[in-house]
Amino acid sequence: MCWQTSVGERLVTYTRWPTLVGMNGSDSAPRVPGSGAPRRSDATRGAILAAARERFATDGYERATIRAIAKDANIDPSMVMRYYRNKEGLFAAAVAIDLRLPDVSGADRRQDAGRILVEHFLDMWENNEVLTALLRVGVTNQAGAERMQGILRDQLLPVARQVCPDPEQVPARAALMASQLLGLALTRYVLRVPPATGLERAEIVAWLAPTIQRYLTAPSP
Amino acid sequence: MCWQTSVGERLVTYTRWPTLVGMNGSDSAPRVPGSGAPRRSDATRGAILAAARERFATDGYERATIRAIAKDANIDPSMVMRYYRNKEGLFAAAVAIDLRLPDVSGADRRQDAGRILVEHFLDMWENNEVLTALLRVGVTNQAGAERMQGILRDQLLPVARQVCPDPEQVPARAALMASQLLGLALTRYVLRVPPATGLERAEIVAWLAPTIQRYLTAPSP
DNA sequence: CTTGTTTGCCAACACATGTTGACATCCTCC
Protein backbone atom coordinates (compact mmCIF):
# COMPACT_ATOMS: atom_id res chain seq x y z
CA MET A 1 0.00 0.00 0.00
CA CYS A 2 1.35 3.41 -0.93
CA TRP A 3 0.64 6.98 -0.06
CA GLN A 4 1.20 10.04 -2.17
CA THR A 5 1.93 13.47 -0.85
CA SER A 6 2.56 16.60 -2.79
CA VAL A 7 5.59 18.40 -1.48
CA GLY A 8 5.87 21.82 -2.97
CA GLU A 9 6.05 21.19 -6.71
CA ARG A 10 7.16 17.62 -6.69
CA LEU A 11 5.00 14.60 -6.13
CA VAL A 12 6.62 12.18 -3.75
CA THR A 13 5.47 8.60 -3.67
CA TYR A 14 6.66 6.42 -0.86
CA THR A 15 5.50 3.65 1.37
CA ARG A 16 4.28 5.53 4.36
CA TRP A 17 4.54 3.00 7.16
CA PRO A 18 6.45 0.32 5.40
CA THR A 19 7.34 -1.59 8.48
CA LEU A 20 3.84 -1.81 9.87
CA VAL A 21 3.20 -4.69 7.53
CA GLY A 22 5.75 -6.90 9.15
CA MET A 23 4.77 -5.73 12.60
CA ASN A 24 4.44 -8.51 15.08
CA GLY A 25 4.05 -8.47 18.82
CA SER A 26 7.39 -10.12 19.40
CA ASP A 27 10.16 -8.51 21.35
CA SER A 28 13.66 -8.01 20.10
CA ALA A 29 13.90 -11.74 20.54
CA PRO A 30 14.92 -13.59 17.39
CA ARG A 31 12.00 -13.77 15.03
CA VAL A 32 10.98 -16.95 13.35
CA PRO A 33 12.53 -17.28 9.91
CA GLY A 34 10.33 -16.09 7.12
CA SER A 35 8.51 -13.46 9.12
CA GLY A 36 10.52 -10.71 7.42
CA ALA A 37 14.10 -9.63 7.12
CA PRO A 38 15.76 -8.01 10.13
CA ARG A 39 15.36 -4.25 10.00
CA ARG A 40 17.85 -1.61 10.88
CA SER A 41 15.29 -0.15 13.29
CA ASP A 42 14.77 -3.33 15.28
CA ALA A 43 16.73 -1.97 18.22
CA THR A 44 14.52 1.09 18.36
CA ARG A 45 11.38 -0.97 18.07
CA GLY A 46 12.54 -3.17 20.90
CA ALA A 47 13.39 -0.20 23.08
CA ILE A 48 9.94 1.26 22.46
CA LEU A 49 8.20 -1.99 23.37
CA ALA A 50 10.28 -2.45 26.50
CA ALA A 51 9.60 1.09 27.65
CA ALA A 52 5.93 0.74 26.81
CA ARG A 53 5.61 -2.44 28.81
CA GLU A 54 7.19 -0.85 31.84
CA ARG A 55 5.08 2.29 31.63
CA PHE A 56 1.84 0.42 31.06
CA ALA A 57 2.68 -1.86 33.98
CA THR A 58 3.39 0.93 36.44
CA ASP A 59 1.07 3.69 35.23
CA GLY A 60 -1.84 2.06 33.44
CA TYR A 61 -3.10 3.02 30.03
CA GLU A 62 -4.03 6.66 30.41
CA ARG A 63 -1.06 7.83 32.40
CA ALA A 64 1.45 5.95 30.30
CA THR A 65 1.94 8.77 27.81
CA ILE A 66 3.59 8.25 24.46
CA ARG A 67 5.94 11.09 25.27
CA ALA A 68 7.11 9.40 28.45
CA ILE A 69 7.55 6.08 26.69
CA ALA A 70 9.53 7.74 23.92
CA LYS A 71 11.70 9.49 26.46
CA ASP A 72 12.44 6.20 28.22
CA ALA A 73 13.39 4.69 24.88
CA ASN A 74 15.51 7.74 24.00
CA ILE A 75 13.69 8.44 20.78
CA ASP A 76 11.21 10.94 19.44
CA PRO A 77 7.51 10.44 20.13
CA SER A 78 6.76 10.49 16.45
CA MET A 79 8.73 7.29 16.02
CA VAL A 80 6.21 5.48 18.13
CA MET A 81 3.49 6.55 15.76
CA ARG A 82 5.46 5.53 12.72
CA TYR A 83 6.13 2.05 14.00
CA TYR A 84 2.90 1.32 15.84
CA ARG A 85 0.43 3.65 14.15
CA ASN A 86 -1.17 4.91 17.38
CA LYS A 87 -1.37 4.32 21.09
CA GLU A 88 -3.76 1.43 20.79
CA GLY A 89 -1.45 -0.27 18.31
CA LEU A 90 1.45 0.21 20.65
CA PHE A 91 -0.45 -1.34 23.50
CA ALA A 92 -1.53 -4.26 21.36
CA ALA A 93 2.05 -4.87 20.32
CA ALA A 94 3.43 -4.39 23.82
CA VAL A 95 1.24 -6.88 25.63
CA ALA A 96 1.35 -10.16 23.78
CA ILE A 97 0.88 -12.80 26.41
CA ASP A 98 1.42 -16.50 26.31
CA LEU A 99 0.83 -17.94 29.75
CA ARG A 100 2.64 -21.14 28.71
CA LEU A 101 0.34 -23.07 30.97
CA PRO A 102 1.64 -26.55 31.68
CA ASP A 103 -0.16 -29.67 30.64
CA VAL A 104 -2.05 -31.21 33.54
CA SER A 105 -4.02 -33.83 31.67
CA GLY A 106 -1.96 -36.80 32.84
CA ALA A 107 -3.62 -38.92 35.48
CA ASP A 108 -0.76 -38.38 37.92
CA ARG A 109 -0.56 -34.63 37.35
CA ARG A 110 -4.27 -34.16 37.49
CA GLN A 111 -4.39 -34.56 41.21
CA ASP A 112 -1.54 -32.07 41.54
CA ALA A 113 -3.03 -29.52 39.16
CA GLY A 114 -3.69 -26.99 41.92
CA ARG A 115 -0.11 -26.87 43.09
CA ILE A 116 1.34 -26.94 39.60
CA LEU A 117 -0.84 -24.10 38.41
CA VAL A 118 -0.25 -21.89 41.44
CA GLU A 119 3.50 -22.32 41.17
CA HIS A 120 3.38 -21.60 37.50
CA PHE A 121 1.37 -18.44 38.04
CA LEU A 122 3.79 -17.16 40.65
CA ASP A 123 6.69 -17.73 38.29
CA MET A 124 4.87 -15.93 35.54
CA TRP A 125 3.89 -12.88 37.53
CA GLU A 126 7.24 -12.40 39.13
CA ASN A 127 9.22 -12.56 35.90
CA ASN A 128 6.87 -10.89 33.48
CA GLU A 129 5.79 -7.32 33.93
CA VAL A 130 3.48 -7.66 30.95
CA LEU A 131 0.97 -9.42 33.16
CA THR A 132 0.88 -6.51 35.57
CA ALA A 133 0.55 -4.15 32.65
CA LEU A 134 -2.37 -6.06 31.24
CA LEU A 135 -4.16 -6.24 34.56
CA ARG A 136 -3.69 -2.53 35.19
CA VAL A 137 -4.91 -1.63 31.74
CA GLY A 138 -7.71 -4.17 31.71
CA VAL A 139 -9.29 -2.50 34.70
CA THR A 140 -9.66 0.92 33.10
CA ASN A 141 -9.58 0.25 29.40
CA GLN A 142 -12.14 -1.59 27.35
CA ALA A 143 -9.62 -2.99 24.88
CA GLY A 144 -7.50 -4.20 27.76
CA ALA A 145 -10.45 -5.89 29.41
CA GLU A 146 -11.35 -7.66 26.20
CA ARG A 147 -7.83 -8.88 25.71
CA MET A 148 -7.85 -10.20 29.23
CA GLN A 149 -11.09 -12.01 28.59
CA GLY A 150 -9.55 -13.52 25.49
CA ILE A 151 -6.58 -14.84 27.42
CA LEU A 152 -8.77 -16.46 30.00
CA ARG A 153 -10.95 -17.96 27.33
CA ASP A 154 -8.16 -19.23 25.09
CA GLN A 155 -5.59 -20.27 27.65
CA LEU A 156 -7.16 -20.81 31.05
CA LEU A 157 -10.32 -22.51 29.94
CA PRO A 158 -8.53 -25.35 28.12
CA VAL A 159 -6.60 -26.14 31.27
CA ALA A 160 -9.81 -26.40 33.21
CA ARG A 161 -11.14 -28.66 30.51
CA GLN A 162 -8.21 -31.02 31.02
CA VAL A 163 -9.00 -31.75 34.64
CA CYS A 164 -12.64 -30.91 35.14
CA PRO A 165 -14.96 -33.90 35.17
CA ASP A 166 -18.15 -32.37 33.80
CA PRO A 167 -17.61 -30.40 30.54
CA GLU A 168 -20.62 -28.26 31.26
CA GLN A 169 -19.04 -26.94 34.43
CA VAL A 170 -15.75 -25.99 32.80
CA PRO A 171 -16.49 -22.26 32.35
CA ALA A 172 -17.70 -21.83 35.91
CA ARG A 173 -14.71 -23.65 37.37
CA ALA A 174 -12.27 -21.73 35.19
CA ALA A 175 -13.87 -18.51 36.36
CA LEU A 176 -13.47 -19.54 39.99
CA MET A 177 -9.83 -20.40 39.40
CA ALA A 178 -9.29 -17.07 37.64
CA SER A 179 -10.91 -15.18 40.49
CA GLN A 180 -8.50 -16.62 43.03
CA LEU A 181 -5.37 -16.32 40.90
CA LEU A 182 -6.11 -12.83 39.66
CA GLY A 183 -7.14 -11.79 43.14
CA LEU A 184 -3.75 -12.80 44.45
CA ALA A 185 -2.02 -10.94 41.64
CA LEU A 186 -4.19 -7.91 42.31
CA THR A 187 -3.45 -7.66 46.01
CA ARG A 188 0.19 -8.71 45.74
CA TYR A 189 1.52 -7.19 42.53
CA VAL A 190 -0.81 -4.31 41.75
CA LEU A 191 -2.30 -2.93 44.94
CA ARG A 192 0.71 -4.19 46.90
CA VAL A 193 -1.24 -4.67 50.08
CA PRO A 194 1.40 -5.16 52.78
CA PRO A 195 0.23 -8.49 54.19
CA ALA A 196 -0.10 -9.90 50.67
CA THR A 197 3.36 -8.80 49.62
CA GLY A 198 4.73 -10.24 52.84
CA LEU A 199 3.53 -13.76 52.15
CA GLU A 200 6.21 -16.27 51.35
CA ARG A 201 6.01 -18.07 48.09
CA ALA A 202 5.72 -21.44 49.81
CA GLU A 203 2.93 -20.10 52.00
CA ILE A 204 0.96 -18.98 49.00
CA VAL A 205 1.33 -22.31 47.28
CA ALA A 206 0.33 -24.18 50.41
CA TRP A 207 -2.79 -22.10 50.90
CA LEU A 208 -3.92 -21.60 47.33
CA ALA A 209 -3.15 -24.97 45.79
CA PRO A 210 -5.98 -26.77 47.62
CA THR A 211 -8.35 -24.00 46.65
CA ILE A 212 -7.54 -24.27 42.96
CA GLN A 213 -7.59 -28.05 43.17
CA ARG A 214 -11.03 -27.95 44.71
CA TYR A 215 -12.38 -25.44 42.20
CA LEU A 216 -11.21 -27.66 39.37
CA THR A 217 -11.93 -31.16 40.53
CA ALA A 218 -14.19 -31.29 43.56
CA PRO A 219 -17.82 -32.28 43.00
CA SER A 220 -19.94 -29.17 42.83
CA PRO A 221 -21.14 -28.29 46.33
CA MET B 1 -9.46 31.30 57.24
CA CYS B 2 -9.73 34.25 54.90
CA TRP B 3 -8.31 35.32 51.58
CA GLN B 4 -7.81 38.82 50.32
CA THR B 5 -7.84 39.75 46.69
CA SER B 6 -7.36 43.15 45.19
CA VAL B 7 -9.97 43.76 42.55
CA GLY B 8 -9.16 46.86 40.60
CA GLU B 9 -9.00 49.59 43.23
CA ARG B 10 -11.01 47.95 45.94
CA LEU B 11 -9.79 45.39 48.38
CA VAL B 12 -12.31 42.62 48.83
CA THR B 13 -12.13 40.42 51.85
CA TYR B 14 -14.17 37.27 51.84
CA THR B 15 -14.06 33.67 52.84
CA ARG B 16 -12.98 31.98 49.68
CA TRP B 17 -14.19 28.42 50.13
CA PRO B 18 -16.44 28.91 53.08
CA THR B 19 -18.13 25.57 52.81
CA LEU B 20 -14.98 23.55 52.60
CA VAL B 21 -14.62 23.86 56.34
CA GLY B 22 -17.73 21.85 57.02
CA MET B 23 -16.94 19.46 54.22
CA ASN B 24 -17.40 15.87 55.15
CA GLY B 25 -17.45 12.74 53.10
CA SER B 26 -21.09 12.15 53.77
CA ASP B 27 -23.67 11.94 51.05
CA SER B 28 -26.84 13.94 50.96
CA ALA B 29 -27.89 11.63 53.77
CA PRO B 30 -28.89 13.42 56.93
CA ARG B 31 -25.83 14.60 58.73
CA VAL B 32 -25.34 14.05 62.39
CA PRO B 33 -26.51 17.03 64.46
CA GLY B 34 -23.80 19.49 65.31
CA SER B 35 -21.73 18.90 62.19
CA GLY B 36 -23.08 22.07 60.62
CA ALA B 37 -26.39 23.48 59.51
CA PRO B 38 -27.93 22.14 56.31
CA ARG B 39 -26.76 24.18 53.37
CA ARG B 40 -28.75 25.41 50.45
CA SER B 41 -26.23 23.74 48.16
CA ASP B 42 -26.64 20.30 49.64
CA ALA B 43 -28.60 19.11 46.64
CA THR B 44 -25.83 20.22 44.31
CA ARG B 45 -23.19 18.64 46.48
CA GLY B 46 -25.10 15.40 46.50
CA ALA B 47 -25.56 15.46 42.74
CA ILE B 48 -21.85 16.04 42.28
CA LEU B 49 -20.94 13.17 44.56
CA ALA B 50 -23.40 10.82 42.92
CA ALA B 51 -22.15 11.68 39.46
CA ALA B 52 -18.55 11.38 40.61
CA ARG B 53 -19.15 7.95 42.07
CA GLU B 54 -20.70 6.73 38.86
CA ARG B 55 -17.96 8.16 36.68
CA PHE B 56 -15.15 6.90 38.88
CA ALA B 57 -16.77 3.49 38.95
CA THR B 58 -17.17 3.17 35.20
CA ASP B 59 -14.19 5.14 33.90
CA GLY B 60 -11.50 5.07 36.57
CA TYR B 61 -9.69 8.08 37.91
CA GLU B 62 -8.05 9.56 34.84
CA ARG B 63 -10.92 9.22 32.42
CA ALA B 64 -13.52 10.45 34.89
CA THR B 65 -13.13 14.10 33.99
CA ILE B 66 -14.45 16.89 36.11
CA ARG B 67 -16.23 18.29 33.10
CA ALA B 68 -18.08 15.03 32.54
CA ILE B 69 -19.01 14.75 36.19
CA ALA B 70 -20.25 18.31 36.22
CA LYS B 71 -22.29 17.68 33.11
CA ASP B 72 -23.89 14.62 34.69
CA ALA B 73 -24.75 16.70 37.72
CA ASN B 74 -26.09 19.54 35.55
CA ILE B 75 -23.80 22.14 37.02
CA ASP B 76 -20.74 24.07 36.05
CA PRO B 77 -17.32 22.44 36.42
CA SER B 78 -16.16 25.28 38.60
CA MET B 79 -18.67 24.28 41.25
CA VAL B 80 -16.83 21.05 41.73
CA MET B 81 -13.69 22.98 42.51
CA ARG B 82 -15.48 25.30 44.89
CA TYR B 83 -16.99 22.51 46.92
CA TYR B 84 -14.22 19.94 46.79
CA ARG B 85 -11.16 22.06 46.10
CA ASN B 86 -9.70 19.78 43.39
CA LYS B 87 -10.08 16.41 41.78
CA GLU B 88 -8.31 14.58 44.56
CA GLY B 89 -10.62 16.15 47.12
CA LEU B 90 -13.62 15.14 45.07
CA PHE B 91 -12.42 11.57 44.91
CA ALA B 92 -11.74 11.49 48.61
CA ALA B 93 -15.24 12.77 49.32
CA ALA B 94 -16.88 10.48 46.78
CA VAL B 95 -15.50 7.20 47.99
CA ALA B 96 -16.08 6.95 51.69
CA ILE B 97 -16.52 3.29 52.38
CA ASP B 98 -17.85 1.48 55.36
CA LEU B 99 -18.01 -2.22 54.62
CA ARG B 100 -20.33 -2.71 57.61
CA LEU B 101 -18.79 -6.10 58.13
CA PRO B 102 -20.90 -8.28 60.38
CA ASP B 103 -19.73 -9.53 63.72
CA VAL B 104 -18.57 -13.12 63.52
CA SER B 105 -17.02 -13.47 66.93
CA GLY B 106 -19.80 -15.56 68.44
CA ALA B 107 -18.95 -19.24 68.83
CA ASP B 108 -21.90 -20.26 66.66
CA ARG B 109 -21.21 -17.73 63.93
CA ARG B 110 -17.50 -18.40 63.88
CA GLN B 111 -17.92 -21.68 62.07
CA ASP B 112 -20.17 -19.95 59.56
CA ALA B 113 -17.89 -16.99 59.03
CA GLY B 114 -17.03 -17.97 55.47
CA ARG B 115 -20.61 -18.09 54.28
CA ILE B 116 -21.62 -14.99 56.19
CA LEU B 117 -18.75 -12.95 54.81
CA VAL B 118 -19.18 -14.07 51.21
CA GLU B 119 -22.87 -13.28 51.28
CA HIS B 120 -22.18 -9.92 52.84
CA PHE B 121 -19.60 -9.10 50.19
CA LEU B 122 -21.95 -9.97 47.36
CA ASP B 123 -24.61 -7.74 48.88
CA MET B 124 -22.12 -4.93 49.20
CA TRP B 125 -20.76 -5.10 45.69
CA GLU B 126 -24.09 -5.39 44.02
CA ASN B 127 -25.66 -2.44 45.77
CA ASN B 128 -22.73 -0.11 46.09
CA GLU B 129 -20.96 1.24 43.06
CA VAL B 130 -18.46 2.95 45.32
CA LEU B 131 -16.65 -0.33 45.73
CA THR B 132 -16.22 -0.72 42.01
CA ALA B 133 -15.04 2.86 41.81
CA LEU B 134 -12.47 2.32 44.51
CA LEU B 135 -11.15 -0.85 42.94
CA ARG B 136 -10.87 0.77 39.52
CA VAL B 137 -9.11 3.79 40.92
CA GLY B 138 -6.94 1.84 43.31
CA VAL B 139 -5.39 -0.03 40.43
CA THR B 140 -4.10 3.04 38.62
CA ASN B 141 -3.92 5.71 41.30
CA GLN B 142 -1.58 5.78 44.23
CA ALA B 143 -4.04 7.57 46.51
CA GLY B 144 -6.69 5.04 45.60
CA ALA B 145 -4.39 2.14 46.35
CA GLU B 146 -3.53 3.57 49.74
CA ARG B 147 -7.17 4.06 50.61
CA MET B 148 -7.84 0.50 49.64
CA GLN B 149 -5.01 -0.69 51.86
CA GLY B 150 -6.48 1.35 54.68
CA ILE B 151 -9.87 -0.26 54.30
CA LEU B 152 -8.40 -3.73 54.36
CA ARG B 153 -6.32 -2.87 57.39
CA ASP B 154 -9.05 -1.14 59.37
CA GLN B 155 -12.06 -3.21 58.44
CA LEU B 156 -11.05 -6.60 57.11
CA LEU B 157 -8.23 -7.31 59.50
CA PRO B 158 -10.39 -6.99 62.63
CA VAL B 159 -12.80 -9.54 61.23
CA ALA B 160 -9.97 -11.97 60.70
CA ARG B 161 -8.87 -11.31 64.24
CA GLN B 162 -12.29 -12.33 65.51
CA VAL B 163 -12.11 -15.84 64.11
CA CYS B 164 -8.46 -16.59 63.57
CA PRO B 165 -6.89 -18.73 66.27
CA ASP B 166 -3.29 -17.50 66.18
CA PRO B 167 -3.00 -13.68 66.38
CA GLU B 168 0.31 -13.78 64.58
CA GLN B 169 -1.31 -15.27 61.50
CA VAL B 170 -4.09 -12.72 61.30
CA PRO B 171 -2.50 -10.49 58.61
CA ALA B 172 -1.65 -13.39 56.36
CA ARG B 173 -5.09 -14.91 56.66
CA ALA B 174 -6.78 -11.57 56.07
CA ALA B 175 -4.66 -11.12 52.96
CA LEU B 176 -5.70 -14.52 51.66
CA MET B 177 -9.34 -13.72 52.27
CA ALA B 178 -8.92 -10.37 50.54
CA SER B 179 -7.28 -12.00 47.55
CA GLN B 180 -10.22 -14.31 46.97
CA LEU B 181 -12.94 -11.75 47.60
CA LEU B 182 -11.30 -8.99 45.57
CA GLY B 183 -10.48 -11.48 42.84
CA LEU B 184 -14.12 -12.34 42.53
CA ALA B 185 -15.07 -8.67 42.42
CA LEU B 186 -12.40 -8.04 39.83
CA THR B 187 -13.48 -10.74 37.42
CA ARG B 188 -17.20 -10.29 38.00
CA TYR B 189 -17.80 -6.58 38.46
CA VAL B 190 -14.81 -4.89 36.84
CA LEU B 191 -13.45 -7.06 34.06
CA ARG B 192 -16.86 -8.65 33.60
CA VAL B 193 -15.44 -11.92 32.40
CA PRO B 194 -18.43 -13.77 30.96
CA PRO B 195 -18.18 -17.00 32.96
CA ALA B 196 -17.76 -14.99 36.17
CA THR B 197 -20.75 -12.77 35.48
CA GLY B 198 -22.75 -15.85 34.66
CA LEU B 199 -22.29 -17.47 38.04
CA GLU B 200 -25.35 -17.62 40.21
CA ARG B 201 -25.18 -15.98 43.58
CA ALA B 202 -25.83 -19.28 45.35
CA GLU B 203 -23.09 -20.95 43.33
CA ILE B 204 -20.59 -18.33 44.37
CA VAL B 205 -21.49 -18.67 48.00
CA ALA B 206 -21.29 -22.44 47.84
CA TRP B 207 -17.87 -22.40 46.23
CA LEU B 208 -16.25 -19.49 48.02
CA ALA B 209 -17.56 -19.90 51.55
CA PRO B 210 -15.43 -22.99 52.28
CA THR B 211 -12.39 -21.21 50.86
CA ILE B 212 -12.82 -18.21 53.11
CA GLN B 213 -13.63 -20.41 56.05
CA ARG B 214 -10.46 -22.37 55.49
CA TYR B 215 -8.30 -19.27 55.06
CA LEU B 216 -9.61 -17.93 58.34
CA THR B 217 -9.83 -20.92 60.62
CA ALA B 218 -8.01 -23.96 59.24
CA PRO B 219 -4.66 -24.83 60.78
CA SER B 220 -1.88 -23.47 58.60
CA PRO B 221 -0.95 -26.07 56.01
C1' DC C 1 28.62 9.24 -7.40
C1' DT C 2 23.41 9.15 -7.88
C1' DT C 3 18.97 7.81 -6.61
C1' DG C 4 15.53 6.18 -3.78
C1' DT C 5 14.39 4.46 0.80
C1' DT C 6 14.70 4.11 5.69
C1' DT C 7 15.42 6.22 10.20
C1' DG C 8 15.19 9.99 13.10
C1' DC C 9 14.25 14.73 14.89
C1' DC C 10 11.74 19.07 15.04
C1' DA C 11 7.89 21.98 15.17
C1' DA C 12 3.34 22.28 15.09
C1' DC C 13 -1.78 21.28 15.24
C1' DA C 14 -6.19 20.37 17.38
C1' DC C 15 -8.06 19.18 21.33
C1' DA C 16 -9.01 18.07 26.27
C1' DT C 17 -7.72 18.63 30.86
C1' DG C 18 -7.61 20.77 35.76
C1' DT C 19 -8.05 25.05 37.51
C1' DT C 20 -8.94 30.11 38.29
C1' DG C 21 -11.14 34.62 38.44
C1' DA C 22 -14.79 37.84 37.44
C1' DC C 23 -19.43 38.68 37.45
C1' DA C 24 -24.57 38.04 38.03
C1' DT C 25 -28.22 36.22 40.87
C1' DC C 26 -30.49 34.34 44.78
C1' DC C 27 -31.30 33.98 49.69
C1' DT C 28 -30.99 35.45 54.55
C1' DC C 29 -30.77 38.51 58.18
C1' DC C 30 -31.07 43.17 59.98
Place this chain on the structure above:
DNA sequence: GGAGGATGTCAACATGTGTTGGCAAACAAG
Protein backbone atom coordinates in the same frame (compact mmCIF):
# COMPACT_ATOMS: atom_id res chain seq x y z
C1' DG D 1 -35.47 47.73 51.63
C1' DG D 2 -30.50 47.01 51.92
C1' DA D 3 -26.16 44.63 53.02
C1' DG D 4 -23.55 40.63 52.70
C1' DG D 5 -22.65 36.13 51.96
C1' DA D 6 -23.84 31.84 49.29
C1' DT D 7 -24.67 29.86 44.81
C1' DG D 8 -24.10 29.54 40.05
C1' DT D 9 -22.52 30.73 35.09
C1' DC D 10 -19.14 32.25 31.68
C1' DA D 11 -14.83 32.78 29.77
C1' DA D 12 -10.29 32.04 30.01
C1' DC D 13 -5.54 30.27 31.28
C1' DA D 14 -1.71 27.07 31.34
C1' DT D 15 -0.52 22.70 30.43
C1' DG D 16 -0.36 18.13 28.52
C1' DT D 17 -2.21 14.93 25.20
C1' DG D 18 -2.23 12.05 20.73
C1' DT D 19 -1.03 12.85 16.31
C1' DT D 20 0.81 14.77 11.78
C1' DG D 21 3.87 16.56 8.22
C1' DG D 22 8.26 18.27 6.73
C1' DC D 23 13.01 17.85 6.49
C1' DA D 24 17.89 16.19 7.30
C1' DA D 25 21.05 12.55 7.78
C1' DA D 26 22.26 7.57 7.28
C1' DC D 27 21.99 3.84 4.43
C1' DA D 28 21.46 0.58 0.25
C1' DA D 29 21.44 -0.39 -4.69
C1' DG D 30 22.43 0.87 -9.53
